[in-house]
Amino acid sequence: MPDTPDPFVEPIIEHGVKVSDLADEDGALILSLDLSPMRDAVMQKGASRATEYVRYEDPRIEGEMSLRPRRNALGLPYGLGNAHPGSAVTDLVNLPVNSNIHGFRISESATICLNNPKQTRGDDGLQITQPFVYYPFVLSAAALAA
Numbered sequence: 001m002p003d004t005p006d007p008f009v010e011p012i013i014e015h016g017v018k019v020s021d022l023a024d025e026d027g028a029l030i031l032s033l034d035l036s037p038m039r040d041a042v043m044q045k046g047a048s049r050a051t052e053y054v055r056y057e058d059p060r061i062e063g064e065m066s067l068r069p070r071r072n073a074l075g076l077p078y079g080l081g082n083a084h085p086g087s088a089v090t091d092l093v094n095l096p097v098n099s100n101i102h103g104f105r106i107s108e109s110a111t112i113c114l115n116n117p118k119q120t121r122g123d124d125g126l127q128i129t130q131p132f133v134y135y136p137f138v139l140s141a142a143a144l145a146a
Helices: 141-145
Strands: 028-045 051-069 110-114 118-122 125-139
Antiparallel strands (some): 110 125, 118 125
């Protein structure tokens, strides 16, 4: 089979540290990462029609990664490069557990849900834009099993 890649040869050899601090995820070479920590604002107006009360609720981090899918020894995409929309990932290297992002302490007991990816094909090959949402109050399968 001449089209089958050699499973004993690493396609990428890296040295040093990336300046961007981005890390590659399982099955994905990460090109960029956008994070948006957010809450929904609930406002009440008084008799003067001015806002007199504001409550911020539903904390979460919405994010998006641009990536190139990696292939396994059989030439098939895997991991984040072939994830099904709506599935949950246990963790992301770029959202390290116990790190602090704008007041969010990233916990392994929370859920990270993958939203609908977008594929772009061009001269540079396949590129995927993978949005995700980190929900700190939705328990992960590991947390429910404990």
